Amino acid sequence: MTHHPAGSLLAASGLRKTYGPTTALDGAEFSIHPGEVVAVMGPSGSGKSTLLHCLAGIVPPDAGSITYNGQEMAGLSDTQRSALRRSEFGFVFQFGQLVPELTCVENVALPLRLNGTGRKEAERTALAWMERLEVDDLGAKRPGEVSGGQGQRVAVARALVTGPRVLFADEPTGALDSLNGERVMELLTEAARSTNAAVVLVTHEARVAAYSDREIVVRDGKSRDMERAV
């Protein structure tokens, strides 16, 4: 049953996931190419975040296949999967992703430090990304000392600092007003395009989804690819 579109970087088919009596995913499909921004839409509770977690290797599906770069994810050990997550994937969520005790630049540099990069070099790269996201002046502040919009840009910088090939974003602008949300989307998609990263963007906001190249809709754990549907 593994039939994945040719040339896709990340693809999934027949994904199933249940939590006790709840069926979160019921045969969901997904595929994304390098440099593509795909919006995942659909009602609350339909399985969007579960799909994202499965695709990112955070949650194992009960059934179905996920391939990254042609490699079956289920075939990887836990260690290999977390290594993959650290080096190839970036994450942006709605809230609370920055470590409050660290300064903003230390937060952005953190993924590089975890991958073994020295402090100086990590912070230099971090600052370059913060500059792209227009928050390089906040380096010395702690997350508690910056605004929601600024914190979200710092989080985007942190997600991109390792040069991930896939950026997973779950309601990245959910806590922002529309002007800030759109600026974050603009910077995020620009940065992703320039590095040819793929972006999986879960959102219920149409104005945010308008920054994507195409959308899929998840309903009752099933996905619908609107490009192929029309």
Added chain:
Amino acid sequence: MSIGHTLLGLLESGPRHGYDLKRAFDEKFGHDRPLHYGQVYSTMSRLLKNGLVEVDGIEAGDGPERKRYAITDAGVSDVALWLATPEKPEPYLQSTLYTKVVLALLTHRNAADLLDTQRSEHLRMMRILTDRKRNGDLADQLICDHALFHLEADLRWLELTAARLDKLAEAVTR
């Protein structure tokens, strides 16, 4: 939009020729739809007849666009009144979309599919506008935002309807 009031408003900062008025209008407001000279001419003659503008001079040659117009005091009051009067909000009660959804339910077709397809169509337009906004100046941004917010409102209605399809089906097929 009232072309008369807009041209009148443009005249408030000083007299202009017909061609100059058209150029100013197109540049500021005519993004997708430039005015025809005929529209400028007929609008200006109406304003002239109503005493809201006067002819301030005529350039050599002929053609209505060579007339130079100036706004009158009555014209200035008219602009002020127009600006001070709120626009009537569109009631948006005649929705083709609503009709389609109900008909789909009545005829046992897939209404959820219809809504998904419509969302997709709306998003396609929103992507075009978002692109234009991204590459445009502030005027482009404001104009596109206005359109984007309206499309977004349609989509919010659509999501809400999608979430209530079962109830709606019950209500319309009873």
